[in-house]
Amino acid sequence: MTLPRIRMTGARPWPPRVTSHTRTFWEALSEGRLTTTRGRTSGRLTFPPKPFCPYDWGRDVEWVELSGRGALYSQTVIHAVPAAFQAEAPIRNGIVDLDEGLRVAARILGEPSLDAAMECVVLDYDDGPLFAFRAAS
């Protein structure tokens, strides 16, 4: 399944650092897939992805694709933003509980209501992707 994409202008205001591990996440996101890691011994998902499992500290992990679907747990509109984000202010950020049982924080598009069904979208900035959520279509 490939996530919807939205073309953004300019570079990401605060780009993430990419490591030899998280590179897999960001490259998959560029291709329209939201992914994370699961510990093979614990069987548990974690987010953000990690090169070990935080539940049993096992180093044997596998990459899995997430549905990108979930429910909006909370949100806010930030008017007073950190300096790097002034061009985007005000910004709506929120917390989404994914169907797989993971809680993530992200940009929110539109004006969804709490508990609304949400879907992940890829924001294509000039220098790379970010993920965001909007009300599911």
Added chain:
Amino acid sequence: MSLRKVAIVGGAATPNGKFQTPAGEPIQTVEHEVLAPMVIDAMAAAGLPKESVDAISLALCRPYTLQKYFATFMANYMRMPLKGGIMEVLGNGMTGGLAFDQAVNAVAIGHADVALALGVNFESAASSADHMMGSMRAVGDIDFHSIFGFSPIAWYAMDAVRYMHEHGVPRAELAGIAVKDRRHAALNPIAQFKKPLTLEEVLAARPIVEPLGLFEVPPRGDGACCLVVATEDVAKETGRPYVLVRSRGFFHEGAHQINEVPNDMTAFIAAREASSKAYAAAGVTAADLDLAELYAPCTIVQALVSEAMDLVPRGQAGRAATDGETALGGRLPICTSGGCLSRGHPSYITGLLTIFELWEQLTHRAGERQVKDAALAAASCELGNYNAALIHILEAKA
């Protein structure tokens, strides 16, 4: 090894405000010249000679403070040889609380008979937008949260949105906490804001992080504070009223801002766990408290920590503030100093100001805001989105 009983025997704090000078001004206000008089005043209040100080525990200064190794710098500046220890501590919003905690520990385990917990927070010359470029990196994963521009109080705003949704609490009820705190601050000589504030003004203020407006979020400011802690034996020898540290509770939920496993974010698990431990260790319940001074940078935070600590029932903190139940003169006054919102929030020393307020209240020197016959109180501080909480139970001793 048995631990010794520890008392708070002195304190002093500057009025909170904006006194950091911008770089380039010909005459500068500097941290050590502001903090040193607080040390002298706090020791005078304790009635102890300067030679009695064995250890100092400093709340780390903000990155804007140019003088590094500030604790040892102060030890030299004030000629304080120390046989017990010297350290600078950091724990985000818990920084001041940890400075106090470490001074208490130094006395409890016998490294010091008298220890200072002190700090000076200078930040007001940095604009909020620039300041948040640093603080956003303290309140989230910088590669997976900060990328979206979450400011520190954005997390609290999301607490508010969820709490109002689940408990059917209108914003005006939460806003009543800001009105109550301003009334308290009007009676506090060190408060940053004393002008009366109406509910209408709170609700009409410009939005900062929705649904919270300007008066529901913390002001920026500078301040300095020094507390003197000592063994209970030393405290008794002074012949002055003192405050006994009855117990301490701590908990970190192992999560940073949000738990990756969906849970009730507004339950403030750490405050619940830490307060339960502190009450049990002191052999008291929340109902035994005469007042509570809470680390609560926003109205919603005061609501959630009050409820997590069992001071008011869930969903009722805003109503309790509006009805006067948690105001001075009410059943259980909360944030008699005016709290972060109106006393001020020079955040690395806020945890010290919390204890300072309770020392004033429990030694009955709080003037017009004195809680009558105050004998038992709780203090809280936190980091993150109350992902960690540190709670102390304090008792008045004549």
